[in-house]
Amino acid sequence: MEWETVIGLEIHAQLNTVSKIFSGAPTAYGAEPNRQACAVDLGMPGVLPVLNQGAVEKAVMLGLAIDAEITPRSVFARKNYFYPDLPKGYQISQYELPIVARGHLDIELEDGTIKRIGVTRAHLEEDAGKSLHEGFESMTGIDLNRAGTPLIEIVSEPELRSAKEAVAYMKKLHSLVRYLDICDGNMQEGSFRCDANVSIRPKGQTEFGTRAELKNLNSFRFVERAINHEIERQIDVIEGGGSVVQETRLYDPDRDETRSMRTKEEANDYRYFPDPDLLPVVVDTAFVNQMREKLPELPDAKRARFVEQYGLSDYDAGVLTAAREMGDFYEAVAAGCGAPKLAANWVMGEFSAAMNRSEVELADAPVNAEGLAGLLARIQDETISGKIAKEVFEAMWNGEGDADAVIEAKGLKQITDTGAIDAIIDEVMANNPQQLEQYRGGKDKLFGFFVGQVMKATQGKANPAQVNERLKAKLDG
Amino acid sequence: MSVEASEVQRIAHLARLAMSDEQAREFAGGLSDIFAFVEQLDGAPIDGVEPMAHPLDAEQRLRPDAVTETDNREGFQAIAPAVEGGLYLVPRVIE
Numbered sequence: 001m002e003w004e005t006v007i008g009l010e011i012h013a014q015l016n017t018v019s020k021i022f023s024g025a026p027t028a029y030g031a032e033p034n035r036q037a038c039a040v041d042l043g044m045p046g047v048l049p050v051l052n053q054g055a056v057e058k059a060v061m062l063g064l065a066i067d068a069e070i071t072p073r074s075v076f077a078r079k080n081y082f083y084p085d086l087p088k089g090y091q092i093s094q095y096e097l098p099i100v101a102r103g104h105l106d107i108e109l110e111d112g113t114i115k116r117i118g119v120t121r122a123h124l125e126e127d128a129g130k131s132l133h134e135g136f137e138s139m140t141g142i143d144l145n146r147a148g149t150p151l152i153e154i155v156s157e158p159e160l161r162s163a164k165e166a167v168a169y170m171k172k173l174h175s176l177v178r179y180l181d182i183c184d185g186n187m188q189e190g191s192f193r194c195d196a197n198v199s200i201r202p203k204g205q206t207e208f209g210t211r212a213e214l215k216n217l218n219s220f221r222f223v224e225r226a227i228n229h230e231i232e233r234q235i236d237v238i239e240g241g242g243s244v245v246q247e248t249r250l251y252d253p254d255r256d257e258t259r260s261m262r263t264k265e266e267a268n269d270y271r272y273f274p275d276p277d278l279l280p281v282v283v284d285t286a287f288v289n290q291m292r293e294k295l296p297e298l299p300d301a302k303r304a305r306f307v308e309q310y311g312l313s314d315y316d317a318g319v320l321t322a323a324r325e326m327g328d329f330y331e332a333v334a335a336g337c338g339a340p341k342l343a344a345n346w347v348m349g350e351f352s353a354a355m356n357r358s359e360v361e362l363a364d365a366p367v368n369a370e371g372l373a374g375l376l377a378r379i380q381d382e383t384i385s386g387k388i389a390k391e392v393f394e395a396m397w398n399g400e401g402d403a404d405a406v407i408e409a410k411g412l413k414q415i416t417d418t419g420a421i422d423a424i425i426d427e428v429m430a431n432n433p434q435q436l437e438q439y440r441g442g443k444d445k446l447f448g449f450f451v452g453q454v455m456k457a458t459q460g461k462a463n464p465a466q467v468n469e470r471l472k473a474k475l476d477g
Numbered sequence: 478m479s480v481e482a483s484e485v486q487r488i489a490h491l492a493r494l495a496m497s498d499e500q501a502r503e504f505a506g507g508l509s510d511i512f513a514f515v516e517q518l519d520g521a522p523i524d525g526v527e528p529m530a531h532p533l534d535a536e537q538r539l540r541p542d543a544v545t546e547t548d549n550r551e552g553f554q555a556i557a558p559a560v561e562g563g564l565y566l567v568p569r570v571i572e
Contacts, residue, residue, distance in 0.1 A: 019543055019544045024545030025546040026546075034550045034564065050539075136561065141566055142564055143563075278537055279537040
């Protein structure tokens, strides 16, 4: 039997406001436990939530970026459940009237085609605290610093058909929230988290199969592995004569498997109702227009512009615009050296390779855009060859100064003086009479030998085009 | 609309309230009476009437995104039953 996979993703992105969604406590990551949990976050009696305008603005920006409807009057609701890291006994969320309604996101499939994925909705809610189960004798430690951090939950339509599509969607959204500067996108710290609803059905069938919800997918790699694993598990269950149970499964990256979380049947009965502490949130046209003006150039638009403006291939433009910082960096390098294609090759090639080797982020790279542009300018004006430039770059990366300083200190300036090159060629010819005789006797292949000898004698600094030209003239003459 | 005792038990369990069968029967009767009373509203003509969230038609006030709270961990933890290393301690929630 041929099976079709159906996946919908629920992505939680922490909005990067400085204060919490309903209180004035700070949201910074990594503080000592409970130093950033105020009376509102602790659910103390008598406190009232007051909504953070920053969270509303960021939610509206996301909505505009995915071409969604912005709900003019959205409503907060209480989602009731009991867990120690949720002190109020309910999470303030949105249910019937989320702030962002139907939108969409275009993803690129492996074969280069574009697929439009519907976004059902995106709603504002508060994050819960953290439970620490390790290290206490029959007790659980509760840290409420994260409680009340604003989240936007972005729910996709069940239109993803493979783990790869799910990852492409997730990456696209990740890139988008970072472009919009509404979320830092740090998956290790939990700022961008994903749950996946996965089911299978016989190919051609229109009804959906029973789905399992996968939780704890905190990297792109885990998402792909967990979904693929879950698809196989469901196929095995059904082909073995069983049926899939609707349940929540936790992905364990160490064992590369999903396992059922014991959940009672009524656990999903959250008894939502409108939160009487909060009034409807009104977002009028003026507010929406203000946010529209704040939108930066988005990834797809930037990509198209790079192709148009710099003559890059669509693929290269896609790589360079995947992250906003990288796109800005590239543009600074291209402007600085005046050679957009050379800049693209270097940013994606040597520069990215060096970042990977040193395991540093762009912001911490030892060579900045100005530095790299300075180096490329020296290739452009033929002070150095592309090959020597790699050596110079290496030295720059190791903190030995800017391009000009390194070229000077190491004496790497390209030899373009025809007289000097001629003198070296003469010397090489005199030192290799046998090869010269063979070459002149018709052994053309030895031309490469002479090029090599000249380059060796100049430690690679002779201008390659000039060497070829002068050598040809002298050998044949 | 009337409520059965079993339903009352289910809701009580969701709200983590302990309730005897006798209490559940009692509440089932009381709740059913309340529902019957509220059901009178079904007869009110509300076509074209927008749901109201506030009698003065107020809307949610927003506050600027700024930190206004200072750390008062010691104060809050002074009344907590158990604390360790800055964490609130509760009976273990997973086995």
